[in-house]
Each structure stands twice: as structure tokens, then as C-alpha cells.
Amino acid sequence: MNALLLPPPSATTARFLRGLNFSQPSLxxxxxxxxxxxxxxxxxxxxxxxxxxxxxxVSPYSHRRYDFAPLLQFLSNHIPDDNDLAYSDPxxxxxxxxxxxxxxxxxxxxxxxxASSPSSSTSISTSYALVDWLHRHNLCFSYELLYSILIHSLxxxxxxxxxxxxxxxxxxxxxxxxxxxxxxxxxxxLEKAVILMNKMRGEGYQSDFMNYSLIIxxxxxxxxxxxxxxxxxxxEMISDAIELDVQLLNDIVIGFTKSGDVDRAMQFxxxxxxxxxxxxxxxxxSIISELGSLGRAEEAEAVFEEIKDGGLKPRTRAYxxxxxxxxxxxxxxxxxxxxxxxxxxxxxPDEHTYSLLIDAYGNxxxxxxxxxxxxxxxxxxxxxxxxxxxxIIVSYRDRGEWQRLFQVLKEMQKCGVKPDRQFxxxxxxxxxxxxxxxxxLGILERMRNEGIEPDNVTWNTLIDCHCKSGDHNKAEDLFxxxxxRGCLPCIATYNIMINSFGEQERWEGxxxxxxxxxxxxxxPNVITYTTLVDIYGQSGRFMDATECLxxxxxxGLKPTxxxxxxxxxxxxxxxxxxxxxxxFRMMRSDGxxxxxxxxxxxxxxxCEDRRDVEAFAILRSMKENDLKPDVVTYTTxxxxxxxxxxFDEVPGVYEEMIMSGCTPDxxxxxxxxxxxxYMRQRLKSQTL
DNA sequence: GTAGGGTTAG
Numbered sequence: 001m002n003a004l005l006l007p008p009p010s011a012t013t014a015r016f017l018r019g020l021n022f023s024q025p026s027l028x029x030x031x032x033x034x035x036x037x038x039x040x041x042x043x044x045x046x047x048x049x050x051x052x053x054x055x056x057x058v059s060p061y062s063h064r065r066y067d068f069a070p071l072l073q074f075l076s077n078h079i080p081d082d083n084d085l086a087y088s089d090p091x092x093x094x095x096x097x098x099x100x101x102x103x104x105x106x107x108x109x110x111x112x113x114x115a116s117s118p119s120s121s122t123s124i125s126t127s128y129a130l131v132d133w134l135h136r137h138n139l140c141f142s143y144e145l146l147y148s149i150l151i152h153s154l155x156x157x158x159x160x161x162x163x164x165x166x167x168x169x170x171x172x173x174x175x176x177x178x179x180x181x182x183x184x185x186x187x188x189x190l191e192k193a194v195i196l197m198n199k200m201r202g203e204g205y206q207s208d209f210m211n212y213s214l215i216i217x218x219x220x221x222x223x224x225x226x227x228x229x230x231x232x233x234x235x236e237m238i239s240d241a242i243e244l245d246v247q248l249l250n251d252i253v254i255g256f257t258k259s260g261d262v263d264r265a266m267q268f269x270x271x272x273x274x275x276x277x278x279x280x281x282x283x284x285x286s287i288i289s290e291l292g293s294l295g296r297a298e299e300a301e302a303v304f305e306e307i308k309d310g311g312l313k314p315r316t317r318a319y320x321x322x323x324x325x326x327x328x329x330x331x332x333x334x335x336x337x338x339x340x341x342x343x344x345x346x347x348x349p350d351e352h353t354y355s356l357l358i359d360a361y362g363n364x365x366x367x368x369x370x371x372x373x374x375x376x377x378x379x380x381x382x383x384x385x386x387x388x389x390x391x392i393i394v395s396y397r398d399r400g401e402w403q404r405l406f407q408v409l410k411e412m413q414k415c416g417v418k419p420d421r422q423f424x425x426x427x428x429x430x431x432x433x434x435x436x437x438x439x440x441l442g443i444l445e446r447m448r449n450e451g452i453e454p455d456n457v458t459w460n461t462l463i464d465c466h467c468k469s470g471d472h473n474k475a476e477d478l479f480x481x482x483x484x485r486g487c488l489p490c491i492a493t494y495n496i497m498i499n500s501f502g503e504q505e506r507w508e509g510x511x512x513x514x515x516x517x518x519x520x521x522x523x524p525n526v527i528t529y530t531t532l533v534d535i536y537g538q539s540g541r542f543m544d545a546t547e548c549l550x551x552x553x554x555x556g557l558k559p560t561x562x563x564x565x566x567x568x569x570x571x572x573x574x575x576x577x578x579x580x581x582x583x584f585r586m587m588r589s590d591g592x593x594x595x596x597x598x599x600x601x602x603x604x605x606x607c608e609d610r611r612d613v614e615a616f617a618i619l620r621s622m623k624e625n626d627l628k629p630d631v632v633t634y635t636t637x638x639x640x641x642x643x644x645x646x647f648d649e650v651p652g653v654y655e656e657m658i659m660s661g662c663t664p665d666x667x668x669x670x671x672x673x674x675x676x677x678y679m680r681q682r683l684k685s686q687t688l
Numbered sequence: 689g690t691a692g693g694g695t696t697a698g
Binding site: 280281282285286289315317320321324351352355356359386387388390391393394421422423424425426427428429430432455456457458459460461462463464465490491492493494495496497498499525526527528529530531533534560562563565566 | 689690691692693694695696697698
């Protein structure tokens, strides 16, 4: 479009240009040797496509070099301000005349190179100057486009701030809006992107669908995606009547997948197919993978089949995703089957395949089979790595056979695999979970000796295991040490420390941790608020606890059932049954389903408040709502009966518990025993 | 179609 607006080149101007020597790099190069702008940008080699060709067939301009050095040199020396002297400078108009023939596309290219050149602010200010200059001399039309190019390039080279400043100089048009929003999203500055989108909408312009793609991609990239947010974005797209292209639909599917709402993701997958479009394989695989992580094997299989229906052959990744589902479910036979299947179809297993298989055998306690897989890996030239071994340790840790850790270490050495930071983190966690704090600290030493710098996770794990064993002083020392060594605490670190201070009832300490988080620009997350509600609630500071819950809602985070459980539980332990009930109702009105945890806590509240009738009413409503009472439910009910001295009703509850299929644990048996004891005592005192 | 995995906080 711009090329059409360019004045046609004439023979006279061409001669003029040749006469001015601008096409002779040797001359200009010598005169600009010391210019700060001498870079790849100052002179451009052009292909035939880039130049305007004359009608006469023999193009005088093909393969010529336009040398922009003189212009750029001039512009860098004349950074324009409002009452610019350059206007009256004769060189200015002479230069303008000499570049009259440069095609628009070339100006665009020059501008792009200049704006995205990695060097200094010099080139940025020169690019502004260039746009102004072109504008002033009517050399290149569509200034809107020029600004867009500039903003786009700046955004691509992470100079978003400059792009933003630039946009302030002009009235924004739909094109510049879109380019700017795109630049913000690419640079992960979504706050600015959203502000601009709203502003744009306010001015009656429609946003480009590309912007939504870029925003979703940025959210996914930074793990900031959640399904509510995505739902809101989708509503916006609908109300803006945005065209949903395949790319955008793929991005939405990925977004819902990553935010854990795989059901919604599958709806959109269906939408893609319904439009007769083909989803990207990587999109489909990511759904299978998520279904796999959730252990939803049948659905994973079904989506896997859809790849084949589309005429595509599943590759390693797709197989791995299904394999993950089987492993998650502990389904060894299906796991072995799918691996055979992939080999039969000529798809070679990779590191992930083997890792998953080893995981499966490890979980089944089949260490020998896991070793065979290790051998197979070697045979197939897939090198086992630290990851595989850390998975083995995790499976031993979770099955209580953590001492096998030493054996795993030996095996690892035999394979010539060096433990990495994450492996050591798993080791520290394992030692910590089994209260071997000295061993855990030993690993820290070992890491340092091997030149592996401990990271956030290392420190968090160490700090937390010391808190859990009650050594809050050592935990605090480690918290200080971490910072002295230049490791910045993250949100998890603060959550651990807040919990620690809370347990010690060091409330000023808690507040100062929250302040410190803010200075680091860390926002409290759901876990932070839950921790706060828990520690305040546990020490009877209910005002503080409820205030935290309100703060969380105000900050836009959705309360979870865990946070309500913490609150209900806190009230329950002090026998504040009305408050507990109230918290329970709040939970319901927030649309959260009550779990056994919440209901058991509520029963406990009535129990502590000697309201046994209400406690049993909860049991009834559990049964009516298809919630299976568990051993804790029945034990708490027995406790409630004992509290109101209805000892003779306890054996009946115990019996019902067994009848309903609950296995009594030590606490349940203890309740029955103490009820029987009281009954005997009562009998004795009556006979006496 | 060049990406997917492990460890920490309620």
C-alpha cells in the first residue's frame, strides 16, 4: 500500500542520487569511521526484491547499496526537540532530496533494524528521529505504520518501556494499539496489555484476536494461567465478537490444560474439531498428558485414538502421555503393553518412556525389573540420568523404604551418573521426612563441595524439616544463611517461615515477614493465606483469621476448601460450634463442596460444645448426600457421646462403623474402651 | 512438531 503512494522514481532524481555519491560505500565509510552508529544497520545490502525497479528492464538500482550512514549520522546529531533547529538546516533538505527514491519497504526495514538493534539508546532515539524526519519530509507515508513498526521492533527487543513511551506521543489508532498490546504480551507485561485493551475497547475499537493468543501464551509461559482468568478472557472474546482462529483455539486448549481444567480444554478441542479444523498434535498430546497425570486413563486412550483417526501416526510423546496414565494408576500390565505397542509400531522409546517404566516398577516395589529397564536403556543408547534415580528414591521414600537410598546412590555411581541439584534436593527431603536432620545438612555440605549451589528448594526443604521437628531456631538460622549466600527467599520460603513464627506465636515476626515479601514484590498466595488463617485460628485469634480470609478474597484469590477447613477446625477445637457452622455455611455459599474433612471438623465442633444431637444430624446428612463417613467421623461421634456421658450408646456407633466397612484404628478402639470403662464405673457406683 | 519429567510451603 505504501509502495503505491511513493512518488515514481524519475531518471533525473536517479542521476542526482548517483552524483551525490551516496551509493559509494567507500567514501561514506571513511567519513563515518568514528560514528557510534557504524553497525550492520548503517548500510544495507539489498536483494532484487527490495528495490524499486525501473520499467526499462535494465534496472539502475539492482544490487546497489543505499548508504544510510550520512542520514543516521545527521539524525543522531540532531535529536529533534520541539523547537528544532534542524528545520532550518540546509543539509536536512539536501538529505531528504537525496533519499527521495528510497522505497517504503526499505524505510520500514531500516527502521526495524535500527529499533531492534541490541545496542544503546542511541539507536532508539535515532529511530524516533528517523520517523519524525520521514514524516517531516513526506518521504514515507502512513506514519501509523511507521510507528507500529517501531513499537513492534522495540517490543521484540525487550524495550517495552521505550515502546510505551513512544505510544504516548501519538494518538493511538487500532493498528498502533494492537501492535503495542502485542509487544506488551510478548514481554509478559500483561498488566499494560490489559489496560491498553480496555482503553482500546473504551474508544470503540475492536481488539485483534492475535492479542488474545499472545496473552494466553504469555500466561502459559509464566505459569500464571488459571481457569477463571481464561474463562474471563474467553467471555471478552465472545462479547468482542473476536474471530476464533485455529491458533487461538489451540492456545485456549493449552491454557485450560495447563490450568488444570482439562474438561474445559476438551470442550474446546471438540470445538476445533466441530469447525472442521485440525488441532495441533502438540495440543492433543498436552491434553493426553494432563489426563495421564490425573490418572484418567480411559479418556487419555480415547484422545490418543483421535490422533490416529486424524490419519497421523502417534509419536513417542503421545505414547509417553498414555503411558503416564497407566503408571499413575499403578497399572503395570497396561504400561508394559503400551511400551510393546510403541516398539511394534516402530516408535522408539526415549528417556521419558524408560523413566515412566522405572517409576511404575519402583511403585510396585519391583526393583529388579527397574534394574532391567536401566540395562535396556543402556542397550538402546539412552543414557540414564539423575532424574530416573531421583524417581526411584521418591518411590522408596513414599513406601517408607527410604534406607534404600544408599543402594540407589551406589547403583547410580555404577552407571556413571552424577547426582544433580534436584537429585540432592530429593535426598534432603527424604532425610528430612525421616527426621535425619544431620544427614540432610550433610547433603548441603556435599553439594557445596561438588560445586553445586543450593537453590530455593534446597533451602526451603531444609528450613521446613527443621520446623517440623520443632527446631525453629535452626530453621531461622538457615533462613538467614540462605540470604547471606545470596539466595533470595521465594513465596514458599515465606510461607514456611510464617508458619514457623505462627507456631511460636511471634506475631510481630509474622507481620514483618509479610512486609518483607511486599518489598520483594511477592504477592501472598492461597497457601500464604491458608497458613495465616491456620496459625491465627489455632491460637484463638479469630479476628485476625477471618480478616486474612477477607484479604484473600479482596486480592482476587478464590478461597479453597482447605482454607475453610482450617477455620472450621480452629473454631471446633475451642468448641465454638456456632462460629464453626457459620464458617461452614460461608464455604457452601462460596460454591465449595463440603468434604469429609470439613464435616468431621463440624462434628467435632458440636462434640466439643456438647451438642451431640447436632453432631449426629451431620452424620445423617452425610449419608443422605452420598458422603461416606470415615473412621474419623465415627471416632468423633463416639467422643461426642462420651462428652455428654451417653456411654451406653458408644458400642452401637462402633458397631455401625464396622458394618459400614471402616477399619477401626487405635483411636477408635481407645474411644470404645474408655466408654466401656465409664460404663463399668457407673455400674459399680450404682451397685454400691 | 523442538516440547514433556523430579524436589519445597497449607
